[in-house]
Amino acid sequence: MSDEVKKGLEGVVVAESGLSYINGDEGRLVYRGYEIEDLANEASYEEVLYLLWHGELPTEDELAEFADSMAAERELDDDVLDTVRKLAEADEEPMAALRTAISNLSAYDPDDSSGDPTDREVNLRKGRRITAKVPTIIAAFKRIRNGNDPVSPREDLNHAENFLYMLNDEEPDEVLAETFDMALVLHADHGLNASTFSAMVTSSTLADLHSAVTSATGTLAGSLHGGANANVMRMLKDVDDSEMDPLDWVKNALDEGRRVAGFGHRVYNVKDPRAKILGAKSEELGEAAGDTKWYEMSATIEQYMQDEKGLAPNVDFYSASTYYQMGIPIDLYTPIFALSRVGGWIGHVLEQYEDNRLIRPRAKYTGADHQDYTPVDER
Secondary structure: OOOOOOHHHOOOOOOOOOOEEEEOOOOEEEEOOEEHHHHHHHOOHHHHHHHHHHOOOOOHHHHHHHHHHHHOOOOOOHHHHHHHHHHHHOOOOHHHHHHHHHHHHHHHOOOOOOOOOOOHHHHHHHHHHHHHHHHHHHHHHHHHHOOOOOOOOOOOOOHHHHHHHHHHOOOOOHHHHHHHHHHHHHHOOOOOOHHHHHHHHHHHOOOOHHHHHHHHHHHHOOOOOOOHHHHHHHHHHHHHHHOOOHHHHHHHHHHOOOOOOOEOOOOOOOOOHHHHHHHHHHHHHHHHHOOOHHHHHHHHHHHHHHHHHOOOEOHHHHHHHHHHHOOOOHHHHHHHHHHHHHHHHHHHHHHHHHOOOOOOOOOOOOOOOOOOOOOHHHO
């Protein structure tokens, strides 16, 4: 491959952004100047959304107004819910169902899609609606495919609490709600990852916000991006079902050329700071339940991979066991990733619209040249 070609755009700077900063050598993640550790421990997901979309932390009154306005948008139009029902009954993959339902939302959005796609105030309203409805879509899909009726959203619960309530038809306890809210904060944004870049490319054509979010959702579905967390939990269950010592299982997997899920990152050269935070939460959840086997198994694998392979875990490695201990089905891990990351997607699309230029890279041609054409009847 030519040195001028950067496969996967690795290391190529293609945009400027004020949303998030990653220092891969120091293991730092920053949202608009605020360290992720501080936001994860102190801020709500709604507060982080406001920060990402508006550039500053809200006052108490601003946060209340913002959270209330988003909570009021949680209900799905009957036709959208009917689409979700048909997809669930057809046993569609959860991310494919979410992608389709998000696209369907545009037909029922009160802001006219034929207007200026870059109108910031319109997009902030659309963004609140999309973000508010994604949890309702996911929870309804899960319940319908399990033979249960969807649970209507409540406006008196915060974003994290309401999702868990709709998912399980009961209010979550404080520990589960706080843990899930923290997970949403941790996943809200992460630079120009594949799905965010996909949203930016789509919006750079002056396609509307629903198109950009739909595009990003499709990109997140892949196993090398959003699907990685589900792969980690399936791996941990394989280890548990094998009755092998975790170290022996990992050694055997590596000897057979299999990949150990949840390790390595395109940006971080050290341990992902989000993995540190979720690792501690995974341990806390295990201790609260009286069974720390998932955390202990994960910690053992992490230590071996670090010592023997020089690889550190990424956020997927510990989000997997955290979600599992919360009773969330494995195939909903990636939709939950979207539930959080939609906030970052919208923030980056807002930036793209503010200073738009069509994203149109070039490829180095490696095909044949100077071919002589032969008419089809002479071939």
